[in-house]
Amino acid sequence: MKASAVIVAGGKGLRMKKKTRKQYLFLAGQPVLAITLKAFNQCQEINEIILVVPEDDLDFCRDHILSPLGLNKKIKLIPGGLERQNSVYNGLLAVNEPVAAIHDGVRPFIHPRQITATINQAAETGACILGIKAIDTLKQADEKNQVEQTLERKSIWLAQTPQTFQYDLILTAHQRAIKDKYTGTDDAALVERLGKKVTIIPGTVLNIKITSPQDLILAEAIHSAQSWQV
Ligand SMILES: Nc1ccn([C@@H]2O[C@H](COP(=O)(O)OP(=O)(O)OP(=O)(O)O)[C@@H](O)[C@H]2O)c(=O)n1
Numbered sequence: 001m002k003a004s005a006v007i008v009a010g011g012k013g014l015r016m017k018k019k020t021r022k023q024y025l026f027l028a029g030q031p032v033l034a035i036t037l038k039a040f041n042q043c044q045e046i047n048e049i050i051l052v053v054p055e056d057d058l059d060f061c062r063d064h065i066l067s068p069l070g071l072n073k074k075i076k077l078i079p080g081g082l083e084r085q086n087s088v089y090n091g092l093l094a095v096n097e098p099v100a101a102i103h104d105g106v107r108p109f110i111h112p113r114q115i116t117a118t119i120n121q122a123a124e125t126g127a128c129i130l131g132i133k134a135i136d137t138l139k140q141a142d143e144k145n146q147v148e149q150t151l152e153r154k155s156i157w158l159a160q161t162p163q164t165f166q167y168d169l170i171l172t173a174h175q176r177a178i179k180d181k182y183t184g185t186d187d188a189a190l191v192e193r194l195g196k197k198v199t200i201i202p203g204t205v206l207n208i209k210i211t212s213p214q215d216l217i218l219a220e221a222i223h224s225a226q227s228w229q230v
C-alpha cells in the first residue's frame, strides 16, 4: 500500500527556549528535521513527503534543509498554521495517496519499519498509531499537586507518531473538528470522536519528541547508540 507522509514542522518550539526553532537545531551534525525526513525517505511505502513548515521558513527549508538532502521521493513544501492541528490539515489537503502517515518533524528516531507497520495496519482497519505502554505508576492530582487517586495503568498508552489513517477518514475527522471547533493534541483523537477504532502498535521509548532542552541531551545519546541512522 502506498502512502503520503505528512511531516509537521510548523511550530515555534517555545518550550525549547532557544533562538533557533527546535526542528532546525543540529543533532549529531545535522538538523533534527533532516534526520526525520531521511527516515521517511527510506520507507518504501512512502510515495510522497509533504513537509509543513512555518510560512516564514519556506525559502529557508527549501534551500537549507531539502536541497542539501537530495531526497528521492516527491516532496511538497506547505505553509503551516497557528496550531499543530491547523498545520496537519494544511498538509492533508496536499495528500495524493489513499493513506496518510502524520509525523512530528521533531521525532527523528522513527524507524522506517515502524512507519511501514502503521501504514499496513491503517490500510486494513482505518487508523493506527504508535504508542508505548505506561511504565510508571500513574497519579491523578489536583491543581495544588495533591494526589486524588492512583490510576489503573494497564490500559494506559502514551501516544506517539506516526499516526496513520486512510485518507478519507482523517480528512473527514479534521473537517468535523473544524466544524465543531474541537482541538485535540493528536490526530487520533479527532478520529476517536467519530466513533471509529484506532489501533495502537507498540513503539519504542527511543521515538522521543524533542520538546525541551534536556531532550537534546537525550537525543544525542540515542543518536550515538543507533546503528541504523544515517
Ligand atoms: N503550529 C504548529 C505547531 C506545531 N507543529 C509541529 O508539531 C510537532 C509537535 O509539536 P510540538 O512539539 O508542540 O512543537 P511546537 O509547537 O513547535 O513546540 P512548543 O509547544 O514548545 O512551542 C512539531 O514538529 C511542530 O513543529 C506544527 O507543525 N505547527
Ligand SMILES: C[C@](O)(CO)[C@H](O)COP(=O)(O)O
Pocket: 084, 104, 158, 159, 160, 161, 185, 186, 187, 209, 211
Ligand atoms: C501528537 C503528539 O506528538 C503525540 O504524542 C503530541 O500529542 C503532540 O503534543 P504537543 O502538545 O504538540 O507537544
